[in-house]
Amino acid sequence: MGAPPVPRPPVRERAADVLPDSAFDAFVRVAAERGVPSSGQHHQNFVTPLAEPVARLLGRAAGTPVVVRIPRAEALPVVIRTWRDEAEILGALHGVLPHVPECLVKRENAVIHSYVPGVPLSSLCGNGKPVDGLMLKALAGLLARMAQVRREALPPLPADWPRNDKDGQAFLRTLAHLADRQIRQPNWAAYGGLFAALGVPGDALTRLAGRVPAMARRPYSLLHTDLHRDNVIVPYSGDPPLVCVDWELATYGDPLHDLATHLVRMRYPAFQRDEVIHAWADAMGATRPAAVNGLATDLRHYVAFEQAQSVFPDVIRAARSLTDSRDEKSLDAATAEVHRALWTAAEPLGLAQVPGTAEIRGALYRWQASSPQRSPGARRATIGWVPDRRVPEHPEFPHPAVLSALMAEGAAPAARVFKGTAHLNSVVRVPGVGFPVVVRRRLASVCRREPSFLSEHAVLRAIESSRVAVTAPRVLALGESAERDPFAIHTYVGPPDGDQPPTIRCTVCCRTRRTDSSTSSAP
Structure with a gap:
C-alpha cells in the first residue's frame, strides 16, 4: 500500500498570504452580502465566485466558486476541540482524501475554502431514514481511509494526551475530562x-x-468525530460518491470513537445499526486490521460516552433557542429535545431519574424568564403568580x-439549587430583604410511599406559632406561578453562604435533618 504522501505546506506558507487584508476583507463583505448562505453551528458559510484581484492572487480562475467561512461570534463552547486550526488538518489530508476542501486563505475573521460541488446528504436522506447500502460502504471507506493519515502530518497534540497510542481506556478518559473542561465548565455559570x-x-x-x-488495544488514528448528514456532501459528478467536510473537530485517538459518534449523530434507524458496524469493520479491517480489535465489547463504551456528553450541548442549545423566541411552539420543541437528551444520557451518566415533560417545561420556562441572554428585541417570559389565600401576605x-x-x-447558580426526592429547592436573595429564602416546588413525578395528612406549610406555621425549640423554616408565601406551577417560599435555614440544602434543627435533641434528600451540583 505504501506510505501516504507528505502533506502540502501549511496555508501560511503559500502564496495566498500575499493577499492584502483590505482585498480579503472586501471580498468577505461581498460574500456575506451576495453569497449563497448555509448555516452551521460554529460558522456562517457563503458560497460565492472568486473575483479579481483575489482570484489572481490565489491562482484560480475568476468565477471559481469558493466557500467563505465566518466564525459565529455568538457560538457557545459546546464541542471538544483538540486543535484550533482546521487549515492544518485539511493540509494533512492531502493525498489521502484529495477531494476534501482546501483552505485557500486563512485570517482571524474568516477563511476561504475551495468549494465541493454537491448537496448535503441530509437534503437527500434526512435523520431517521435509512441510508443506501452503497453510500454506507462509501461512508465506511471514508472513516477507514483516515487511518492512513500519518501522525507526523498532524498538528502537535496537547501535552496531556495519552502517551500510549493504543490505549483506549486512557483516550476515553481524556475525552470525558475534555468534555467537562471545554463544555460543562465554561457554560456552568x-x-x-x-x-x-x-x-x-x-x-x-x-x-x-x-x-x-480497560479495553482492547487499537492503534490511534485521525478521527473526524462529527460525521453526520450535514457534513457529508454528495458530489454532483458522482466521483467520488461522498466527500466529508467540516474538519474542525477532528482529533487523534481510538477509531472506535469515530464510529460511535457517527452512529449517534447520523441518527440511523435502529434496524440499520448492525449494517453500519459491519460495513465499518470490513472497510477498517482491510485498511488497518488491528483497529477492529475488541469491536464487539468496546464500541458500547464510546457510544455511551457520546450519549452522555451530548446532554450538555443539547440542553444548552435547547435553552438558548428560547432566548430568541418565547412562544408555546418553541417551548414545546425545547422541552421535547431536553427530554430526549436526558433520556438518552440517563444510563451512561447514572442519573437516578429522568424528569417528566411538565417538570422540564417548568425548568426551561423559569430559566428563560430569568436569563439575561436574550437576543435584541426578544420577548422575556413573564413570571406572574397567584397567592394562596391560606397564607396571607x-x-x-x-x-x-x-x-x-x-x-x-x-x-x-447550581451550588444553590438542590433537587431532592420530592422537592426542588432554590436558594435566592431578594433585593431589600436581609435574609436568603428558598423557593420550593414539589416534583411532579413523585409518587408518595406514605399518605400525607398535613400540608407542609400548615406544619411549619404550627411550629412557628408554638415557639418550640426547633429551628425550622418560616413560610413566607404560597401560591402558583406561571404554567400553574405550585410553589412555596420559606426562610432559608442553613450555612450563611446558602450552598447547602435547607435544614430543620431541633435544639432539644440536637438532631439535624435536611428538609429533603437533596443533592447539589458541583461548582
Missing part, C-alpha cells in the same frame, strides 16, 4: 442551575471518566418580594 434542576450533577463527566474500563416578605424571588429562581 449560565446553565448550571438549569442542569441542577434537571437532575444532572456537575461532576457527572468526571465520575464517568472514573468508570471507564407576610410583613417581612410582601408580594413584590415574592415576584422578585420567582424571577431570581431561574437564575440561581
Whole structure:
C-alpha cells in the first residue's frame, strides 16, 4: 500500500498570504452580502465566485466558486476541540482524501475554502431514514481511509494526551475530562442551575471518566468525530460518491470513537445499526486490521460516552433557542429535545431519574424568564403568580418580594439549587430583604410511599406559632406561578453562604435533618 504522501505546506506558507487584508476583507463583505448562505453551528458559510484581484492572487480562475467561512461570534463552547486550526488538518489530508476542501486563505475573521460541488446528504436522506447500502460502504471507506493519515502530518497534540497510542481506556478518559473542561465548565455559570434542576450533577463527566474500563488495544488514528448528514456532501459528478467536510473537530485517538459518534449523530434507524458496524469493520479491517480489535465489547463504551456528553450541548442549545423566541411552539420543541437528551444520557451518566415533560417545561420556562441572554428585541417570559389565600401576605416578605424571588429562581447558580426526592429547592436573595429564602416546588413525578395528612406549610406555621425549640423554616408565601406551577417560599435555614440544602434543627435533641434528600451540583 505504501506510505501516504507528505502533506502540502501549511496555508501560511503559500502564496495566498500575499493577499492584502483590505482585498480579503472586501471580498468577505461581498460574500456575506451576495453569497449563497448555509448555516452551521460554529460558522456562517457563503458560497460565492472568486473575483479579481483575489482570484489572481490565489491562482484560480475568476468565477471559481469558493466557500467563505465566518466564525459565529455568538457560538457557545459546546464541542471538544483538540486543535484550533482546521487549515492544518485539511493540509494533512492531502493525498489521502484529495477531494476534501482546501483552505485557500486563512485570517482571524474568516477563511476561504475551495468549494465541493454537491448537496448535503441530509437534503437527500434526512435523520431517521435509512441510508443506501452503497453510500454506507462509501461512508465506511471514508472513516477507514483516515487511518492512513500519518501522525507526523498532524498538528502537535496537547501535552496531556495519552502517551500510549493504543490505549483506549486512557483516550476515553481524556475525552470525558475534555468534555467537562471545554463544555460543562465554561457554560456552568449560565446553565448550571438549569442542569441542577434537571437532575444532572456537575461532576457527572468526571465520575464517568472514573468508570471507564480497560479495553482492547487499537492503534490511534485521525478521527473526524462529527460525521453526520450535514457534513457529508454528495458530489454532483458522482466521483467520488461522498466527500466529508467540516474538519474542525477532528482529533487523534481510538477509531472506535469515530464510529460511535457517527452512529449517534447520523441518527440511523435502529434496524440499520448492525449494517453500519459491519460495513465499518470490513472497510477498517482491510485498511488497518488491528483497529477492529475488541469491536464487539468496546464500541458500547464510546457510544455511551457520546450519549452522555451530548446532554450538555443539547440542553444548552435547547435553552438558548428560547432566548430568541418565547412562544408555546418553541417551548414545546425545547422541552421535547431536553427530554430526549436526558433520556438518552440517563444510563451512561447514572442519573437516578429522568424528569417528566411538565417538570422540564417548568425548568426551561423559569430559566428563560430569568436569563439575561436574550437576543435584541426578544420577548422575556413573564413570571406572574397567584397567592394562596391560606397564607396571607407576610410583613417581612410582601408580594413584590415574592415576584422578585420567582424571577431570581431561574437564575440561581447550581451550588444553590438542590433537587431532592420530592422537592426542588432554590436558594435566592431578594433585593431589600436581609435574609436568603428558598423557593420550593414539589416534583411532579413523585409518587408518595406514605399518605400525607398535613400540608407542609400548615406544619411549619404550627411550629412557628408554638415557639418550640426547633429551628425550622418560616413560610413566607404560597401560591402558583406561571404554567400553574405550585410553589412555596420559606426562610432559608442553613450555612450563611446558602450552598447547602435547607435544614430543620431541633435544639432539644440536637438532631439535624435536611428538609429533603437533596443533592447539589458541583461548582
